[in-house]
Amino acid sequence: MKNVRLGLVGCGSRGIGVTRLFKAHPDCRITTLMDRFPAIVEQAGKTLELPVAALFTDYERMLREAEIDAVFLACDPMIQADMACRAMLAGKHVCTEVPAAFTLEECRQLIQTVEKTGMKYQLMEQTRYWGFIDAWKKMHDQGEFGHICLAQGEYIHYANNWDLWTDVKTGERVTSLQRPADREVEPRWRSKVLADPIYYLPHTLSPLLKILGDRVVSVSCLGTKKHSYTYPEEYLAWSDIQYALMRTANDTVLLVGAGFSLPHVPRGPLSAHWYELRGTKASASSPRHKTDGFRLWKQGMTIYQEMDWSPAPLAAGTLQAKSGHGGADFKPVDTFIRSILDNTPLPMDVYTAVETAAPAILAVESARQGGALIAVPDFRLRQHDQQGNSPANGGL
Ligand SMILES: NC(=O)c1ccc[n+]([C@@H]2O[C@H](COP(=O)([O-])OP(=O)(O)OC[C@H]3O[C@@H](n4cnc5c(N)ncnc54)[C@H](O)[C@@H]3O)[C@@H](O)[C@H]2O)c1
CATH class of the missing domain: 3.40.50.720 (NAD(P)-binding Rossmann-like Domain)
Incomplete structure (x- = not known):
């Protein structure tokens, strides 16, 4: 081919x-x-x-x-x-x-x-292909963070008017909080998925698990009630925010939040995303807003050091540098094509993909059960069995 x-x-x-x-x-x-x-x-x-x-x-x-x-x-x-x-x-x-x-x-x-x-x-x-994520991964692989005890992040993506409806005749997106009275519409997927915002946990888990080289073994989740405080008079049966608390097989605690109806200060270079790593030897964090920067703290320092990390992927070619999400969008396009043509391994293969999806699915279930702690299955078990290895098991 x-x-x-x-x-x-x-x-x-x-x-x-x-x-x-x-x-x-x-x-x-x-x-x-x-x-x-x-x-x-x-x-x-x-x-x-x-x-x-x-x-x-x-x-x-x-x-x-x-x-x-x-x-x-x-x-x-x-x-x-x-x-x-x-x-x-x-x-x-x-x-x-x-x-x-x-x-x-x-x-x-x-x-x-x-x-x-x-x-x-x-x-x-x-x-997961942002440059600072790869820089943090390299530091972690070289032991510079020590043991990462806490990895956290947020995907708080507010829009004051999501396109929640589809015109059933044309397929056109209709932007309105209320069901529009003047045309025939059906709820768009956002109405269903964003009401439990922690379904979008994979976007934040993907880079964090890549850095850690780890998987989630248990999850608990709490959110505000399924009735938006931002839009109390509206149709929206949304949790304004949900937070998942997770443990990994190698004993890192992960804390990740998501929300689509909670207003926030205008964001910096990472838009709605935010990340932090807290290790025994060092901590690193990304900017939360426009006047914030990337920061590193290492044992012995008395203040955070401002860093020139950026979302731009490391060693990006021209096509990649110009693509969306700070240049990250082109990378999975290229890895997919290369994998088909050259049979190279996929960085986000099916196992890695479901390891981001399953904690989200169970986080939604946990929130419904008032924060119950739920074990996440190991989807690589059969792979491990076939290779004669036993998987890491951190327990609940
Ligand atoms: N990675 C990212 O940063 C990112 C950003 C935005 C959206 N997304 C994802 O991309 C996907 C699409 O998002 P969007 O914002 O473009 O949504 P959208 O609603 O604007 O577009 C979806 C399209 O799919 C069509 N569709 C629905 N059912 C179909 C079917 N059975 N067969 C064929 N087409 C069908 C709809 O008519 C619509 O044109 C979602 O999975 C979303 O989570 C990812």
Whole structure:
């Protein structure tokens, strides 16, 4: 295979944005677009300059008839795990947007389907490729933090008016807190997923677990009541904030929050993201707002040292440097294409992906049970068994 023929499924803002990066990749060709709404896929065809014959509104038909080696899923996140399995069973490689799955059964199905079909599966989580994340990982690998006792982060992404509705005739996004009275709409995926904001835990866990080289073994979660304090008069049955408290196999405590309806001061270079590592020898943190900076403290220092770390990925090529999320968006595009063409390992493979999804799924369950501590399964157990190794087990 000289280049990868790719089909985009879900022609919303994220799908189009990342597909432009696939299109710019020298070893990838966009051959197919699919969306459940004809008007949306027709517009996407014009935007990405594809002929009408390349446009589909039926997923199974696309898998049967389209000239594709791989599928990029950027539709509603709740349906992506099932669609990923169907693509792999049809002999297509697949990459999907975050989060990877919404039930533990889906996590298992994804792993079983990858193992059965041998197709490539990659989660497109990109914040793990930020330059300062790789700098912190290098420091951790060299022992500069000592034992990292606490790793924490937040994904607090406030919008005063999310696009919560879909026009059922056109597929158009409708931005309104209340159900609009003047047109026929259905709730968009954001209405369902963002109401339990900790479902977005994978975005923060992905870089933290990459640094630690670890996995979550147990989780407890608390959130504000399922009735927004920011929008008390509105329809929204959202928790304004949820916080997950987790333990890893190698005994680090993780504390990660998420929220989509809690206002905050304008953010700095990492937008809605924030991270901190607290080790026995050193601590590091990222900026929380515009006048804040990256900071490092090492034993013996009396004040924090300002650091020139940045989100820009280390050794980024031109295409990567210009891509979204501070240059991180191009990286998973490239790792996916390279893996298909050169059979290189995927940094965010199916095991790594479900290790970010399962703690989120169980955090939502924990919040429903008032903060109950729940064990997270080890999805690599079968892999360990086959290799004759026993996995690290930190217990609850
Ligand atoms: N990694 C990131 O930084 C990032 C940022 C934004 C969104 N996302 C993820 O990207 C995905 C899409 O987000 P978005 O903001 O573009 O959403 P969106 O709602 O704007 O777009 C989704 C598109 O999928 C289409 N769709 C729905 N069901 C479909 C189906 N069965 N078959 C084909 N198409 C279908 C919709 O019609 C819509 O056009 C989500 O999984 C989201 O979590 C990731």
